[in-house]
Amino acid sequence: MTKKSATLILPAVTALATVLLVAAACGEDEGSGGSASGEVTDIRVKATDDLGFEPSEIWLEAGRPVRLTMENMGASIHDFTVDQMPMVGGGSTGAPHDMSGVMMGTGGHAMHLAVESHRDRMMEFTPTATGTYTFYCSTSGHREAGMMGKMIVGRQAPG
Numbered sequence: 651m652t653k654k655s656a657t658l659i660l661p662a663v664t665a666l667a668t669v670l671l672v673a674a675a676c677g678e679d680e681g682s683g684g685s686a687s688g689e690v691t692d693i694r695v696k697a698t699d700d701l702g703f704e705p706s707e708i709w710l711e712a713g714r715p716v717r718l719t720m721e722n723m724g725a726s727i728h729d730f731t732v733d734q735m736p737m738v739g740g741g742s743t744g745a746p747h748d749m750s751g752v753m754m755g756t757g758g759h760a761m762h763l764a765v766e767s768h769r770d771r772m773m774e775f776t777p778t779a780t781g782t783y784t785f786y787c788s789t790s791g792h793r794e795a796g797m798m799g800k801m802i803v804g805r806q807a808p809g
């Protein structure tokens with residue numbers, strides 16, 4: 651299964667990169683809540699000190715850009731981390747913090763979005779392959795306590 655999808659990822663990424671470049675060249679609408687972002691899926695995830703995410707299941711479409719905002723409802727730092735997921739964008743953002751002994755920004759994550767207490771942060775990415783991917787909080791002990799969920803990426807709906 652992974653072998654088959656691996657061969658499909660490269661052309662998809664190239665096509666997506668082209669689309670993104672074209673989109674950027676066509677002018678950036680800096681307005682907030684503008685209609686130019688009609689193709690973007692807006693996702694809001696809440697992280698709580700109960701060591702959970704809300705929602706813990708996120709449904710996405712391959713090839714459709716996502717604007718994910720994580721809101722930290724708790725008193726301690728939480729993050730939204732995905733180890734492996736084919737995507738354009740993503741990366742690392744937010745405050746450095748204790749991640750079970752791993753320094754932030756040393757790579758190895760498709761996505762790492764760290765959010766301080768009672769703040770929110772946004773990250774943009776486009777999933778490029780269908781599948782189910784685990785996300786979790788990498789703050790020490792949080793994943794082990796159940797602070798995780800899944801992103802289910804399906805085919806983009808036609809039209």
Ligand SMILES: [Cu+2]
Pocket residue numbers: 697701727728729787788789792797
């Ligand atoms: Cu956490």
